[in-house]
Amino acid sequence: MENEKKYIFDNPKNVKRILYALYGCCVLLFVLDFVIHRHVLHSWENLWGFYPLYGFIGCVVLVLVATWMRTFLMRPEDYYANEGKTDFDEMPIANKQLSVEKKSGIDSKHNDKIGGPDVDA
Amino acid sequence: MWMLEIPPFLPFFIGALIAAVTRGISRSVIMVATPVVSALHLWMVPEGIHLQLAFLDYQLIPYRADRLSLMFGYVFHIAAFIAIIYSLHVRDILQQVAAMMYAGSGLGAVFAGDLLTLFVFWELLAFTSVFLIWARRTQRSYVAGMRYLIIQVLSGVILLAGTLFYAAENGSFAFGHIGLEGIAGWLIFIAFGIKCAFPMAHNWLTDAYPEATVTGTVFLSAFTTKVAVYALARGYPGTELLVYIGAAMTCFPIFFAVIENDLRRVLAYSLINQVGFMVVGIGIGTALAINGAVSHAFNDVIFKGLLFMTMGAVLHMTGRINGSDLGGLYKTMPKTTVLCIVGAASISAFPLFSGFVSKSMVMSAALEEGFDWIWLMLLFASAGVFHHAGIKIPYFAFFAHDSGIRASDPPNNMLLAMLIAAVLCIAIGIYPSALYALLPYDTGYNPYDATHVLAQTQLLFFSALAFVWLNLKGMYPPELRSTNLDFDWFYRRAFPIALQNMFSIIWKADHALRQSFLVRLDLCLAFLSQRNEGISRLLSRTYPAGSMVMWVAVILAAYLFLSFITH
Numbered sequence: 001m002e003n004e005k006k007y008i009f010d011n012p013k014n015v016k017r018i019l020y021a022l023y024g025c026c027v028l029l030f031v032l033d034f035v036i037h038r039h040v041l042h043s044w045e046n047l048w049g050f051y052p053l054y055g056f057i058g059c060v061v062l063v064l065v066a067t068w069m070r071t072f073l074m075r076p077e078d079y080y081a082n083e084g085k086t087d088f089d090e091m092p093i094a095n096k097q098l099s100v101e102k103k104s105g106i107d108s109k110h111n112d113k114i115g116g117p118d119v120d121a
Numbered sequence: 122m123w124m125l126e127i128p129p130f131l132p133f134f135i136g137a138l139i140a141a142v143t144r145g146i147s148r149s150v151i152m153v154a155t156p157v158v159s160a161l162h163l164w165m166v167p168e169g170i171h172l173q174l175a176f177l178d179y180q181l182i183p184y185r186a187d188r189l190s191l192m193f194g195y196v197f198h199i200a201a202f203i204a205i206i207y208s209l210h211v212r213d214i215l216q217q218v219a220a221m222m223y224a225g226s227g228l229g230a231v232f233a234g235d236l237l238t239l240f241v242f243w244e245l246l247a248f249t250s251v252f253l254i255w256a257r258r259t260q261r262s263y264v265a266g267m268r269y270l271i272i273q274v275l276s277g278v279i280l281l282a283g284t285l286f287y288a289a290e291n292g293s294f295a296f297g298h299i300g301l302e303g304i305a306g307w308l309i310f311i312a313f314g315i316k317c318a319f320p321m322a323h324n325w326l327t328d329a330y331p332e333a334t335v336t337g338t339v340f341l342s343a344f345t346t347k348v349a350v351y352a353l354a355r356g357y358p359g360t361e362l363l364v365y366i367g368a369a370m371t372c373f374p375i376f377f378a379v380i381e382n383d384l385r386r387v388l389a390y391s392l393i394n395q396v397g398f399m400v401v402g403i404g405i406g407t408a409l410a411i412n413g414a415v416s417h418a419f420n421d422v423i424f425k426g427l428l429f430m431t432m433g434a435v436l437h438m439t440g441r442i443n444g445s446d447l448g449g450l451y452k453t454m455p456k457t458t459v460l461c462i463v464g465a466a467s468i469s470a471f472p473l474f475s476g477f478v479s480k481s482m483v484m485s486a487a488l489e490e491g492f493d494w495i496w497l498m499l500l501f502a503s504a505g506v507f508h509h510a511g512i513k514i515p516y517f518a519f520f521a522h523d524s525g526i527r528a529s530d531p532p533n534n535m536l537l538a539m540l541i542a543a544v545l546c547i548a549i550g551i552y553p554s555a556l557y558a559l560l561p562y563d564t565g566y567n568p569y570d571a572t573h574v575l576a577q578t579q580l581l582f583f584s585a586l587a588f589v590w591l592n593l594k595g596m597y598p599p600e601l602r603s604t605n606l607d608f609d610w611f612y613r614r615a616f617p618i619a620l621q622n623m624f625s626i627i628w629k630a631d632h633a634l635r636q637s638f639l640v641r642l643d644l645c646l647a648f649l650s651q652r653n654e655g656i657s658r659l660l661s662r663t664y665p666a667g668s669m670v671m672w673v674a675v676i677l678a679a680y681l682f683l684s685f686i687t688h
Contacts, residue, residue, distance in 0.1 A: 007452040009520065019589060026586050029579045038572040042488055042496070045576070055580040058504040059587035066379035067598045070605075074380070079604040080613060 026052070126172055128184040129194055129232055130242070132159040133201070133225030137218045144214075152205050152217060156224070160198040163191070170234060179294050182234025188561040189415065193231040193351045195559065196419045197224065199545070200343035200426055207430055207538035208336035219252035220340050227344035231351050235294040236284040236309070239352070243280055243316070246345055247273030253337030254329050262332040268613075269329035272322075273345075276315035283308030299356035310357060317349035317400065318393045320369050324609035326393060327377075331385040331442070335433040338385060342392060342429045343422045350399045350418050359406025364487075367404055368498045370397030375505035377607060382443045382600050384514055385432050388425065391468065391510040394502060395421045401499065402483040405490050408562035413482025416556055420467070420475040420549060427464035427542035428514065431457050434535050435518055438528035444513075444600035449523030456530045458519040460539040467546040469511035469581060470503060475546045477577060478553035478568045485566075485573075503577075504584040511581075512588050517600055 008014050030052055040046055136155030140148050168191070172184035186194070201224040211217065226249055230242035247270060254266035286305035288294055299306050315322045326346070330338050357363060374390035374397075381387045395417070402414025434457050435450065436442045451458040463474070470476035480503065487496040530536060549556050553568060591597040 022585060022589065026582050029582055032575055036571050036575055042493065051576045051579040052583040054500060055504045055583035056587045058501045059508050059584045060591065062375060062505050062508060063379060063591055063597060066376045069376055070380050070598060073606045075604045075606060077602045077604055
C-alpha cells in the first residue's frame with residue numbers, strides 16, 4: 001500500500017479549490033437576491049437574504065440539536081443485542097426453562113435473561 | 122376485450138410462479154420480462170372499472186384504473202424493473218419469488234377498487250416482503266422481520282375492522298373518499314397511518330429496512346409506504362390533520378438521521394421525511410397539492426431506490442455500511458460515487474433533478490393555502506434532507522477520511538440498474554412535462570421560474586456552507602458506533618421490562634399466597650388432629666391395624682362357614 005496511486009482529493013489543494021468554488025457560489029447567489037426580481041407569495045420571502053440565512057441557520061440548529069440529542073439517546077452498539085439470543089434451535093429450550101420457572105415461582109434476576117428476548121421475539 | 126381484464130398483479134404472480142420452477146438464465150429472463158410485458162399491457166389500459174364481481178350482497182371491484190392508480194401503477198413497474206435488474210446476480214429462490222410477489226401485491230393494492238380487495242393485498246404486502254428481510258439470514262434480521270411482520274399485520278387487522286364498520290355504515294365496500302367520520306373512518310385512517318410510518322408508528326421502517334438484504338431493501342423502499350400514500354390520497358385528501366402529521370414526519374427524522382451511523386438507516390429516516398412531504402400534500406388537498414404529493418411519490422420511488430442501491434452496492438462490495446467504517450471509496454468506486462451524487466441531488470431537490478419539480482408543488486400549495494408555519498417546517502426539512510441525505514450519505518461513504526478500503530465498483534447489473542434510475546432522475550428534472558402529463562389534475566404548474574430556482578439554490582448552497590463550516594470548526598458530530606433510542610425503545614425495552622417486572626411481582630405474590638395457604642392448612646390440620654387426639658386414643662390407641670384386619674377376616678370366615686352349614 002505504500003506506493004499507492006494519488007487520488008484527486010489526496011491533494012489538499014483540490015479540496016481547497018472545491019471549497020473556494022462553494023464560497024464563490026454562495027456569494028454569487030446572495031448577490032443575485034438583489035438583482036433578480038422575485039414574485040413572492042409571502043412577506044417573509046421579502047426579508048433580506050431570507051432563504052440563505054434560513055438554510056444556514058436551520059442546518060446549524062439541526063446539527064447542534066442532533067448532537068445534544070446524542071447525550072440522552074445514544075447507547076452502545078450492542079444495546080439491543082440480547083434480542084438476538086433466541087435462536088431457531090434454542091427457542092424451545094428457553095421456553096421450557098421459562099415455563100419450569102413459572103411453575104416453581106422463580107427468582108426474577110435469572111428470569112430477566114431468558115424472558116427478555118422471548119417477549120420480543 | 123379480454124386483455125383488459127388481466128389485472129396488473131397477475132403477470133407478477135404468474136412470473137413468480139414460473140421463477141420458482143426455473144433456474145439460471147431462464148429465471149433471469151422471466152424476471153426481467155415480467156415487468157416489461159406487464160408495463161406494456163398497462164400502458165394500453167384505459168381508465169375505468171375493468172373487473173367486478175358480486176360477493177354476498179356486495180359489489181367487489183378487484184381492478185379499477187383511474188389516473189391516480191395508473192400513476193402508481195407505472196412507477197411500481199419502473200421500480201420493479203430497476204430492482205430486478207439490480208438483483209440479477211442474486212441466486213436465492215426465496216428472495217426472487219418473494220420480490221415478484223411483493224411487487225405484484227403492491228400493484229394489486231393500488232388497483233383495488235374496494236376495501237376488501239385492498240385488505241387482501243395489504244396483508245400480502247406484509248407477508249411477501251418480510252421474506253426479503255429474513256433472507257439476510259442473520260439473527261438480527263430474523264427478530265427485526267418478526268417485529269415488522271407483527272406491526273404490518275396489526276395494520277391489516279385494523280384495516281379489516283375498519284372495512285367491516287365501513288360496510289355496516291355505508292352498505293358498500295367501495296374504496297373512494299372516506300374521511301374522518303365515524304369509527305370506520307378513524308380505523309382505516311390508523312391502518313393507513315401505520316403503513317405510512319406516521320410518527321410513533323414509524324419504527325418498523327427504520328428497524329427492518331436496514332436489516333433486509335442488499336437487494337431486498339431496494340424493493341422494500343419502493344412499495345409499502347407508497348401504497349399507503351396512495352391509499353391516503355384516495356381516502357383522505359384534504360384532511361387537515363394530515364398536514365400536521367406530515368409536517369412532523371418531515372422534521373423529526375432528520376435529527377435522527379444526522380446522528381445515525383448505519384447509512385441505510387439514515388436513508389430509512391430520510392424515507393419517512395420524504396413521505397412526510399407527500400402526506401402534507403394530501404392533507405392540503407388542492408389540485409396542486411395532490412399533484413405534488415403524487416408526483417413526489419413517483420420521484421421518490423426512483424431517487425430513494427437509487428440511493429438505497431448505491432448504499433447496497435457499498436454494503437455488497439465492502440461488507441460494511443456504518444459511516445464510521447467507511448470513507449474514501451470514491452477512489453475505487455468512482456461510478457457508484459457519481460450515481461450516488463445524482464441520487465443525493467435529486468432527493469435534495471436541486472434544480473434540474475427530479476425532486477425539485479415535485480417537492481416545490483407541495484411547498485407552493487402550502488403557501489397558497491396559508492399554512493405559513495407548515496411551510497417554514499417544510500423549508501427547514503428541505504434544508505435538513507440535503508444535509509443528511511444529500512451531503513452526509515455521499516460524504517461519509519465516499520469521501521471523508523480514507524478508511525483504507527479499496528473495493529471496486531459493483532457488478533454490471535447493479536451499475537446498470539443504478540444508471541437507469543439516475544437517468545430517470547435527471548430526465549424528469551429536465552423535462553418535467555412528461556411527468557406532469559400523467560398527473561391526476563392539470564394545473565399548468567411550472568417549477569422553473571427564476572424565483573423558485575433562486576430560492577431553492579440559495580437554501581441548498583447555504584446548507585452546504587453550514588456543513589462545511591461545522592466540519593471545519595469540528596462541531597459536526599462524528600460518526601460513532603452506537604444505537605440511538607427511538608420510539609421503538611418503548612416496545613423493545615420498556616414494555617418487555619415492565620411486563621417482566623409485572624410478571625415477577627405476580628409470581629412472587631402468587632408464591633407468597635400459596636405458601637401462606639399451605640402454612641394455614643398445616644396449622645389447621647395440626648389443630649384438628651390435636652383436638653381429636655382424645656377420641657382416637659380411646660378407639661385405637663393400642664390396637665395395631667393388622668389385628669383389625671385379622672378380626673374382620675375371622676368374622677367373614679365364620680359367616681362363610683355358617684352359610685355353608687345352613688344350606
